[in-house]
Amino acid sequence: MTQTTDQSSAHTANGQTGEFHVLLVGAGFAMFGTTEGPWNIAKRLEGRLGSRLVVDAIIEVDPSKAEAALAKKRDTPAHASYKSTKVFPDVDAYASAVSGGSLPIPKAICVATPPAxxxxxxxxxxxxxxxxxxxxxxxxxxxxPVATGAPWEKSVGEAKEVGRILREHKGIISVGYVLRYLRAVQTMKKIIEDNNLHVMATFARWIMAYPPGIKLDWWNKAILQGPVIEQGTHVCDLSRYFGGDINVETLSASAVEWYEKPGNLSQIQIDESKIPEDSRIPRFTSASWKYKSGAVGSMMHGVALQGTNDSIELQVFADGYQMILSDPYGSPELRIRSPDSDESQIISTAGDDPYQTEMNHFIDAIEGGGDPSILSSYEDAAQTYEFTWAIRLASEANSDKQKALYNEKGSA
Structure with missing residues (x-):
């Protein structure tokens, strides 16, 4: 489907007409697209709103980045949505323009700044x-994630407090844990609901293809807080979506650290010597826990594959059922083994765009019509953030213990 067709069909969606004014906060990859993945908020706004979309402003601390993104947009079929877009350095400057009457109050604000x-x-x-x-x-x-900060007690506590404040906020709040919006995920949820099942166990796996990872900050856990918090958060959140709240006290975790023999990477594309040793990321993290429901869960995140595609999977078990979601960011596939057969039914949902579904839900919640359900609130997302920090802390504590034992043996 071409951009022109998308805009035409979106113009009359749910019978809505008239301009839809938007503020974009951040002009990076998540907002305008990246070769590393399907993130592209602007594209999904265009797909949902079509010619109704009016991007009044972009807030970006680096104005040249915003201007470069606008130059590209003004050379696309969606150019009309960006013809008068202004760039501001911060929220205060933008708010002054709105209060002064030079810009309208935005109908939606999309935020894709670094979580730090x-x-x-x-x-x-x-x-x-x-x-x-x-x-x-x-x-x-x-x-x-809603944040990536340290020290962890302060960062997690403040994120949860922001969540409590936003719970009372009058507007719609949606956090982009996009995997919840997959058709396959909603099929899994429906199977559980229709059959009155109780989830018994979840197993999540995200193994990264690391050569494309050329951002030095990503490899520095003092900046982005490590791969479980920054990337593994997706499958940690999906685990919570099926298993519910977690008894953090039951959580245990171990890691393969950079200095251990299995942690030696042959195709790393950054100069890790520029990162302090204490800040270098683990290569593998394995965690297990018990849900408050009584179910159990486990997660494994690894920086291990070569090539370009990550390997991602979630398994959910209930009495008589095994459901396996694979390749959620590529060509999502769901395998379902039910009490009816030992053979798994394979459901392919290739072409599913949960990013568009997620944006559609957000716009529907604002305007009505369609499916207005928001599947990830800020408070819920803050709990996922706390969960990923708990995994990192548990794995580091275990690594410190192992290192102390090694040093003790070495000096004996």
């Missing part, structure tokens, strides 16, 4: 609070 500048209660991490101070009825879509 979000999820906090004070400068420079209080982006959400600034937005709702200026726009007390704002409808906000935020990328995940």
């Amino acid at each position: 500048v979000r999820g906090g209660m004070s400068e420079p991490r209080d982006l959400e609070l600034k937005i709702i101070k200026h726009f007390p009825e704002a409808n906000i879509f935020l990328e995940k």
Whole structure:
């Protein structure tokens, strides 16, 4: 389907007409697309709103990045949506323009800044609070994770407090844990509901193809807090979506660290010597826990594959049922073994675009019509953030213990 067709069909969706004014916060890959994955908020706004979309402004600390993104957009079929877009350095400057009457109040605000500048209660991490101070009825879509900060007690505590504040906010709040919106995931949920099943166990796996990882910050857990918090958060959240709340006290985890023999990577594309040794990421992390429901769960994240495609899978078990979701970001496939047969039914959902579904739900929640359900609230997302920190802390504690034992034996 071409962009022109998308815009035409979206124009009359749910019978809505008239301009839909949007503020974009951040002009990076998640907002305007990346070769590393399907993230592209602007594309999904265009797909849902078509010619109704008016991007009034972009907030970006690096104006040249925003101007470069706008230059590309103005050379596409969606150019009309960006013809008058202005660039501002921060929320305060943009809010001044709105209060001065030169720009309308936005109908939606989409946030895709680095999580290190979000999820906090004070400068420079209080982006959400600034937005709702200026726009007390704002409808906000935020990328995940909700934060990546340290020390962990302060960062997690503040993210949960922001969640409590946003619970009382008058506008729609949606956090982009996109895998919840997969057709295959909703099929799994329906099977559980229709058969009155109780989830017994979940197993999640994300193994990264690491050569494309050329951002030095990603390999530095002092900056992005490590691969489980920054990337594994997707499958950790999906585990919670099926298993429910977690008894954090039951969680245990181990890691293959960079300095151990199995942690030696032959095709790493960054100069890891530029990263302090204590800040280098683990290569594998394996965790297990018990849900408050009584079910058990486990997760494995690895930085191990070569090539370009990650290997991702989620398994959910219930009495008589095994459901396996694979390749959720590529060509999602669901395998279902039921009490009726030892053979698995294979359901392919190739072409499913959960990013578009997610955006459609957000717009529907604002305007009505369609399916207005928001599948990830801020408070829920803050619990996933806390969960990923718990995994990192448990694995590091275990690694420290193993290192101490090794050093003790070496000096004996």
